[in-house]
Amino acid sequence: MSFTPMNFLNNLIYIFKGEVGLFFALGIIALSTIVLNKVFTTKK
Secondary structure: OOOOHHHHHHHHHHHHHHHHHHHHHHHHHHHHHHHHHHHOOOOO
16 A cells, blocks of 8 residues: 555545535525425415
């Protein structure tokens, strides 16, 4: 087993893409929840 710190730096782009994808997925879920709450709220 060898220690190569350059491999971590090479994989940062994949880590970044995963974080951006997670951010968008959570944003879509949050926005759809807000929209559904606005549509289905009962006015008193």
